Amino acid sequence: MEEKTLRTLIEGGREAKRFSQRELARRIGLSNTSLNDLEKGKVQKPDIEILRKIAEELDLSLKELLSVAGYNELTTWVVDDEFKNKSSKDLKNIIKEARAFKYDILDWDAKKRAIAGDVMGKLDRIAYKLELIKDNRGTSYTLDEAVKDIKETVEELDKVAKKYDYSKLPYDV
Numbered sequence: 001m002e003e004k005t006l007r008t009l010i011e012g013g014r015e016a017k018r019f020s021q022r023e024l025a026r027r028i029g030l031s032n033t034s035l036n037d038l039e040k041g042k043v044q045k046p047d048i049e050i051l052r053k054i055a056e057e058l059d060l061s062l063k064e065l066l067s068v069a070g071y072n073e074l075t076t077w078v079v080d081d082e083f084k085n086k087s088s089k090d091l092k093n094i095i096k097e098a099r100a101f102k103y104d105i106l107d108w109d110a111k112k113r114a115i116a117g118d119v120m121g122k123l124d125r126i127a128y129k130l131e132l133i134k135d136n137r138g139t140s141y142t143l144d145e146a147v148k149d150i151k152e153t154v155e156e157l158d159k160v161a162k163k164y165d166y167s168k169l170p171y172d173v
Contacts, residue, residue, distance in 0.1 A: 006046070006068050007039045013058030028053040045070060056088035097170035104168055112160045119160070122153050 014024050025035040030050060037043050038050070046069050055062040066072075126149050132139040133146075 004064070004068055005041070006065065007041060009060060009065060009068060010039050010054060010058070013060045017058055024057060027057050059089040094170060101168060101170050105164060108164055115156055115160050119153055119156050122149065126150060126153070
């Protein structure tokens, strides 16, 4: 197994993206000569911002690039353990999924709250009508109708009692 070096990581990333050295240099705002020197190990301590741009452009782990470039002291605080080997692309996807999940769960919660509000209103009306029956205040509402209304309301509550579909959770969250 080949040892991970800056050269192997960058070349592997370029090959995966089908970028020439010239194309990557253009995308990150570096001269082709400078990128060539960086890949060949002629640059002792590459600029961290250049490494960040390379990581982002090639979907590589910034922590891994920093580590092989000799910045081990920085790798402990660059990213949390949970995301340590994630590329910029992966992190962007995680953020996108988390945002979608946030709006989905907020929508789910809003629907549950709306149903609960409707049910509370119905139960309040049923209770009022039952009080009319109890006090013999002349209502056409019957106990049979109250039982029917309560059963319908319980069915509506069943929708609220269901758990959130956790299969919708983002994979990495």
